[in-house]
Amino acid sequence: xxxxxxxxxxxxxxxxxxxxxxxxxxxxxxxxxxxxxxxxxxxxxxxxxxxxxxxxxxxxxxxxxxxxxxxxxxxxxxxxxxxxxxxxxxxxxxxxxxxxxxxxxxxxxxxx
Amino acid sequence: xxxxxxxxxxxxxxxxxxxxxxxxxxxxxxxxxxxxxxxxxxxxxxxxxxxxxxxxxxxxxxxxxxxxxxxxxxxxxxxxxxxxxxxxxxxxxxxxxxxxxxxxxxxxxxxx
DNA sequence: TTGCAAGGCCTTGTTATGCAAGGTATCGTA
DNA sequence: TACGATACCTTGCATAACAAGGCCTTGCAA
Numbered sequence: 001x002x003x004x005x006x007x008x009x010x011x012x013x014x015x016x017x018x019x020x021x022x023x024x025x026x027x028x029x030x031x032x033x034x035x036x037x038x039x040x041x042x043x044x045x046x047x048x049x050x051x052x053x054x055x056x057x058x059x060x061x062x063x064x065x066x067x068x069x070x071x072x073x074x075x076x077x078x079x080x081x082x083x084x085x086x087x088x089x090x091x092x093x094x095x096x097x098x099x100x101x102x103x104x105x106x107x108x109x110x111x112x
Numbered sequence: 113x114x115x116x117x118x119x120x121x122x123x124x125x126x127x128x129x130x131x132x133x134x135x136x137x138x139x140x141x142x143x144x145x146x147x148x149x150x151x152x153x154x155x156x157x158x159x160x161x162x163x164x165x166x167x168x169x170x171x172x173x174x175x176x177x178x179x180x181x182x183x184x185x186x187x188x189x190x191x192x193x194x195x196x197x198x199x200x201x202x203x204x205x206x207x208x209x210x211x212x213x214x215x216x217x218x219x220x221x222x223x224x
Numbered sequence: 225t226t227g228c229a230a231g232g233c234c235t236t237g238t239t240a241t242g243c244a245a246g247g248t249a250t251c252g253t254a
Numbered sequence: 255t256a257c258g259a260t261a262c263c264t265t266g267c268a269t270a271a272c273a274a275g276g277c278c279t280t281g282c283a284a
Contacts, residue, residue: 004201008208011270012127014241015120016216023219033261042215050242052263057241075251075260089116094220096120101213103154104128107135108206123241126270145232162271164234169270187231187280 006046013044018054019093020044022086025064031077055080063089118158125156130166131205132156134198137176143189167192175201 017039024035032052039045058064063086069077082090132151136142142150144164151157170176175198181189194202 005204005208007269008127008205009212010242011130012208012212014126014270015124015128016212017242018123020216020219023223026223031261032263043212044215045242047243047245048262049244049246049264054241056263077261090223092117093120096117096124097216097220100121100124100128100155101217103156104132104209105213107132108209111135111138111202119240122271126241129271143232144234158272159274160233161235161273161275166270168234189232 009043010046013046016097017044017050018058019090019097021051021054021058022063022082022090022093025080025082026087026090029079029081031069031079034077035080058086062086121155122158125158128209129156129162130170131202131209133163133166133170134175134194134202134205137192137194138199138202141191141193143181143191146189147192170198174198 020039020042021035024030024038030038032055033048035055036045036048036051039051040047045051055064058080059066063083064080065083066078066080069079129151132154133147136147136150144167145160147167148157148160148163151163152159157163167176170192171178175195176192177195178190178192181191
């Protein structure tokens with residue numbers, strides 16, 4: 001971990017990464033490397049090593065379903081899709097995120 | 113840790129509590145129990161046990177200064193004030209917070 | 225005056241998340 | 255046929271918030 005700025009981001013990500021993945025999967029199914037790339041572009045993860053354990057967790061808690069692609073269609077991939085439970089958890093996150101986000105914004109805005 | 117909702121909040125707080133404290137101190141100095149109460153009201157901490165170790169950390173890294181109140185003025189308290197380094201770190205947080213907040217909002221908004 | 229609730233500060237052990245740095249196997253192509 | 259890119263995964267670590275306590279002092283009430 002190099003500088004302070006990175007540590008700030010690391011801790012911020014700790015709260016939102018799981019739900020960023022769920023939100024991404026709510027739009028369209030995806031597979032590991034794919035998700036890793038797009039999340040990395042958005043600054044939501046720092047390495048692949050973060051994503052795969054998370055995906056396993058989401059799978060074992062029933063928030064996502066997985067299916068292997070047909071090996072005949074080129075390279076085989078494990079695709080992830082959101083389950084109803086996953087969508088419900090995403091809604092739960094939204095309910096927690098909005099007020100906390102507003103609280104933080106308020107604190108920052110009113111800071112001299 | 114009781115339910116899922118609590119865990120969501122716990123992880124969200126992991127990124128923002130330190131800076132919420134700094135932002136609160138940027139407005140006016142405060143003392144432990146005082147800060148604990150106001151942060152707890154805003155949903156930023158779940159117990160005092162979170163705050164005191166954080167305050168120690170802020171002190172040992174030079175982000176806040178402390179002074180004991182005059183014992184003659186009623187109950188003795190340890191007051192915390194923001195240092196220039198603390199203010200700089202708060203600015204660093206703001207720089208990381210805004211884009212990440214926007215990214216999360218964007219993911220949530222465009223979710224079907 | 226004695227007891228007790230509240231104010232005020234702090235510590236210990238646990239849990240969980242993200243990170244870095246690896247490792248393995250397969251495919252396409254030069 | 256060798257090599258780089260694709261794709262998935264594991265291990266060990268650092269750290270932040272939490273719960274559940276403990277300790278001392280002050281003020282009020284019985």
